[in-house]
Amino acid sequence: MANMIDRSAIAETIRHTHPIILLGTLYATFTSLVADPPTLLLQLLPVTIGVQVIHASTCLGSSKAAVASGSKKKTKSASKGRSEDVGANVLTAFLSLFLALAVGVPSIFVVIVLLGAPITADLSHTALCAAHLSVLAGLPLVYSHHVQGSKWRDIVSLNLPMDEVYGGALGACLGAWFGAIPIPLDWDRDWQRWPVTIIVGIYAGYAVGRLGGLALVGKVARFN
């Protein structure tokens, strides 16, 4: 029992420091990001992956547990599942990572290009941008909801009730979209380079979105 309290204490710590670590790393490497976006994004990717895998395997529950419980009780029942086997959680997290990258990168890449990313230049920039978005938004979603078709349809169509994971993912996507705003300004700053502002938007949106997700737990957006 003592062990379990310890664990949930660790989980709580990770849960709270996780966005700070992500944003802090981005802040610390911002100069290099501006100087050479693809190189830094490639170097940053393993860090983000590591942070996300740790976060997912310690703090997130899988959907089996989540389905059984209501939205508020989720963390509790999830922690029960977690205490059973940390090793299995890490394995699940890596599987989620694999799926998020394999499916997420190409599909997000296509979406970013559809929304206006350059198609004749900077392809590696865009691909890495998609990779970061997949790891931040996609990995926790895959971890929590697996690959259930109907679930993913709900995720894409915003039919899923809001929670922390979903809020983070939506926040990252919205952040990416809003990140495009400063690009056309004629300030001629290096940070206006593609896709620096998008990356910042993704990371900031992810952090804000998780808080927003907590605040709006259970809500669903209606478009019809």
Added chain:
Amino acid sequence: MVQPSLRWLRLAAGNLLLVLAVLVFAKAFFPYKPFLQGLAQHADYHDNGETPAPAQFEKVVFMLVDALRSDFVFGEHSGFEYTQSLIRSGVAIPFTAHATSPTITMPKIKALTTGSIPGFLDLILNFAESDTTSTLATQDNWLAQIKQSGRKLIMFGDDTWLKLFPGIFERTDGTVSFFVSDFTEVDNNVTRHVAPELKQLDWDTMILHYLGLDHIGHKTGPRSQHMIPKQREMDGIVKQVYQAMETEEHLKDTLFVLVGDHGMNDGGGHGGSSSGETSAALVFMSPKLRALESAYTAPAVPKDEFTYYRRIEQSDVAPTLTTLLGLPIPKNNLGLFIQDFLPLWDVDDQVKILNTNGRELSRLISASYSDFDRLLGEGKCNGKAGQLDKLACIWHSAVLSSKPLEQMKLFSTFSSECQDILTSAATNYDTDSMLIAIIIGSVALALFTTTWAVDGVPGLTLYKLLFWALSLSYSGMMIASSYVEEEQQYWYWAASGWGIILLIRELQRGESGAKSIIILLLLRLTRRWNQTGQKHAGAPDITNSFLTQHPTFLWTLVFFAYTDMFFRLKRNLETKHSAFVGPVMSISPVVASMLFKLSMAALDTRELIPAYLMDLADGFAGVSVVTQAQLVFSIILLIGTYLVLVRNSGMDGTKISAIKKLQPFHDLLTIFIATQSRLTNIPLIWFFNVMLLLLDDMKFDSLLQIILTIITMQHVSFFALGNSNAISSVDLSNAYNGVSGFNVGVVGILTFLSNWAGPVLWTSGGVGLMCSWMGREKRKKEQANLKKDDGDDNTTLSSSSSPEGTLTDTYLKFAEVMSTFRAVAMVAVMGACMVLRMHLFVWTVFSPKYLFAMAWTVVHHLVVDLGLAAVVHYMGR
């Protein structure tokens, strides 16, 4: 619920107030500049008996090379080797002449000849005046001065000069700048006159205007392989003229001026205010100039990208040229005498020259500020700190001074301060009127917002928030000059976001999402079709980098676009009792329009025609394009009349649904819009119609969704067709379709329709979307009533009497919401122009934006969005 009559009143009052605000603001923002009539005389600038500074030259050869950017002559990799050798030997004095925006030939010729600085408002006035009345006959200029002094002028080259200066030349050969793809013939037509004319003794001023270099720029850019050979050719003309000046006795007192009217940007275009466009070359040449003992190197190293040697204003050419010729300075000149030439005279005359320049400018100040004459008359400084008092004080000190050097210094200070006052925009603003205009606009906006606050707009809160987010973020954007220049980025961004929302909506309805994805895909293609804005204008895009390279592909797309137009029209024209009407009536406008576009291309843009179509194109181009365009318009008009008079009045007694009635009108409009569009844009029009089809299939459930789509797509289509917030982007290539003489009204309408083609199409398409929405609402209500009839009879009355979804209510809602958006945008533009009136970019960014906003509000919003939509709407009843 507000009464319909009150709603009509509110709509009318709000829009009238909005127009009033726009006009009041425009009057304050574009100040009228006083302009002096008649030709200047020496007596205007000299007191009794005083003689002007003597002439240094008797004759002038003025060689204008269109788009001659400074680096073309002065730079490292220039074809002007002979000219550079003249600069090195001290007989040629080089400058970079600053050409103010709009950098287009006609205003720039005005600046070079009158010394005034034509703004873009002149451009509008120029356009409003007809081809023949837009002359400089009533404005003083150095050509008129030369003519007045009894000398003879001849002119060869661009016929703009003939339009600007009718009847002033003894001999002319005008060339037309119509076939941009002609690099050689257009210049040979000028050059063939040069050698014989140099032998003639009877002229005193020869003007040459070469267009070839500009054509090369437009076609293939400043780094084209044709550029250096063309520069060598021009350098050859310089050599020919200069050597004649050295050898021919009758040319020994000749001043030779080589000048560019404007430069070009990296893409080879011009019109805007980038440093490439505003930096033109200017060289004065004569063996006599050796006396100035100038020591220039050539090729030279630029101070910044395009500033070689000293940068002067283009308007400085007029006073300098007239003074060198011993003629009075043109009356409306704002330029300063170029002081590099002063050493040609003795000190007394030098003082006289600067004094004359000052007097000429002070008369212009007096014309704007009636007080100034009195201040000058006082004869001494009054010690006050006002701008005009100080100015007068400088004048008095200069007149009273006895030291020539000090006098010269003071006179030139006086002149440049006068110039500052006359050219600075800030002094003339009527800020009170501007503020009043903004208040009137805000009252209009407040009226429209009562629609939201009092009546309430039906629809989900989400879409209401989106509407206001769109309106407010759009208006916030207006204070950032780069967002005004790159406005397309905002709309593309907003539209893609809207596409995602539509996708989510579609998925939530349990559909596949394919429609939204196709729309997003078409949108992505659309936004890359034409690069527009400032920064990326001329960057690779589908039109320039792909379609121009692959004309077969272009024509395939155009053919499909027209085929689509045919099938739509055919389907919508078919009636029950006559399967014959549809096909016959629909094929004629489509074929006529396509052949007209082919003939236009054969005349205008031959590189867009694949080789195997060339014979056909030339064949049809034999028939006058004016007639062809008139034929297209007549056929469209005829079918339109048939629809109104015969078909839609329900000749077979059966009632046609509203949407069925409207669709053929939209199809006809599409054909008209295609006729009025650039060839390369016709596939885009097809894309828009495909999008409209998909959007209609999405079955919007509230009017607000449709209106949001219309607003976004109107703007997206405006920019995607190649427009921007720069005057230079106004496309005149389809303004004269079917017009043989000049007719201000018709050309104005055609210009508007060819530039606002996209928005007009989307308004019409939007009416269609609303019509089918009303149909769905009606059916929904009928079903609901049916159900209720089965159950409880009492509630039926109340629900069926609700005006929601009726024709009038729908139109009013549409008009109210559209007016809200327009009012928000217009008030924001006025606010931005007022706050930023001292901004560096006020002339180049904010003033053009205001003109575009005016066109959006007064023409597009009132006439198309409200007027046309009403007509179409009620026709479908």
